[in-house]
Amino acid sequence: MTAGAPAATGSARPRHLAALTAATALLATLVALVPFPLASALSGGRYEDLAALPRRCHQRVRAALGHG
Amino acid sequence: MQLWATGDGRLGELSATADFWARFHVVKAALSTGLLVVLCVLLAGVWRASTDAASRGRRWGLALLGLGASGLAMVSLLVVVANLQGAVVPLSSVLGVLSFADPGGPLEPVVEQARQVVASGASTPAAEVLRADFVRYHAVMAVLGTAVTLVLIGGAVVLWHRRTRTARAQRSWRRVHAAGGTGLLLLAGAFALVIAANISTALHPSAPLLGFLAGGA
Numbered sequence: 001m002t003a004g005a006p007a008a009t010g011s012a013r014p015r016h017l018a019a020l021t022a023a024t025a026l027l028a029t030l031v032a033l034v035p036f037p038l039a040s041a042l043s044g045g046r047y048e049d050l051a052a053l054p055r056r057c058h059q060r061v062r063a064a065l066g067h068g
Numbered sequence: 069m070q071l072w073a074t075g076d077g078r079l080g081e082l083s084a085t086a087d088f089w090a091r092f093h094v095v096k097a098a099l100s101t102g103l104l105v106v107l108c109v110l111l112a113g114v115w116r117a118s119t120d121a122a123s124r125g126r127r128w129g130l131a132l133l134g135l136g137a138s139g140l141a142m143v144s145l146l147v148v149v150a151n152l153q154g155a156v157v158p159l160s161s162v163l164g165v166l167s168f169a170d171p172g173g174p175l176e177p178v179v180e181q182a183r184q185v186v187a188s189g190a191s192t193p194a195a196e197v198l199r200a201d202f203v204r205y206h207a208v209m210a211v212l213g214t215a216v217t218l219v220l221i222g223g224a225v226v227l228w229h230r231r232t233r234t235a236r237a238q239r240s241w242r243r244v245h246a247a248g249g250t251g252l253l254l255l256a257g258a259f260a261l262v263i264a265a266n267i268s269t270a271l272h273p274s275a276p277l278l279g280f281l282a283g284g285a
Binding site for chain 2: 013014016017020021023024027028030031034035036038039040042043047
């Protein structure tokens with residue numbers, strides 16, 4: 001790969017990189033925040049957060065064992 | 069002990085939590101794959117721009133952005149692979165999380181019962197499901213790791229090929245290609261170690277499964 005044409009792309013490149021950086025920040029935030037609530041919504045809202053998962057799972061196991 | 073010792077192999081309602089966990093991993097894998105793709109495009113642009121930068125300050129600024137984006141891309145790759153593994157084999161994945169998330173909590177006896185059944189070597193339907201799932205968990209990582217390693221090696225070959233085609237006068241651009249190719253090869257080497265460890269665990273799962281249920285792996 002050889003060098004491009006900086007004079008032609010000089011004004012477009014910073015905007016392009018800024019847009020990509022913003023998209024990266026947005027996607028990183030989505031990766032951190034969205035999966036649990038979205039998966040919970042897809043499961044009928046039965047799991048509020050990660051801390052609730054063991055409690056919820058325990059209730060299900062106890063119910064399956066006939067102790068619930 | 070009932071669930072693991074006398075169950076019918078369907079693990080009762082625990083499978084519902086595993087289904088939820090699979091959805092969670094699918095969503096996270098999809099989002100992190102998008103993040104990885106955007107990061108790869110960003111990296112190509114940032115390193116190109118850093119070699120063309122007019123001032124030293126701008127060059128160093130872009131190089132720092134490139135290093136940060138490279139680190140984030142590596143983390144994203146690990147997140148993609150780990151979440152694909154969790155999506156394909158959610159039961160072992162969620163059991164591992166539960167044993168960590170609930171030390172001394174209400175679910176600890178369930179995990180402890182599973183550990184006792186596995187340690188006893190009992191061949192109950194539920195324990196066999198657990199063992200088979202654990203083997204699949206590591207086999208899937210070995211397959212995913214192999215695919216990633218091949219892609220990384222392919223990427224390194226492309227970068228080294230581009231370096232040889234770049235004019236010698238463009239020293240910065242040649243250095244970027246060489247560093248990128250070397251980095252990808254090092255990452256491929258790390259993945260090769262992960263593949264070896266997962267194949268070993270899949271072939272000899274008993275002791276690692278006990279450690280896993282004890283929250284140690």
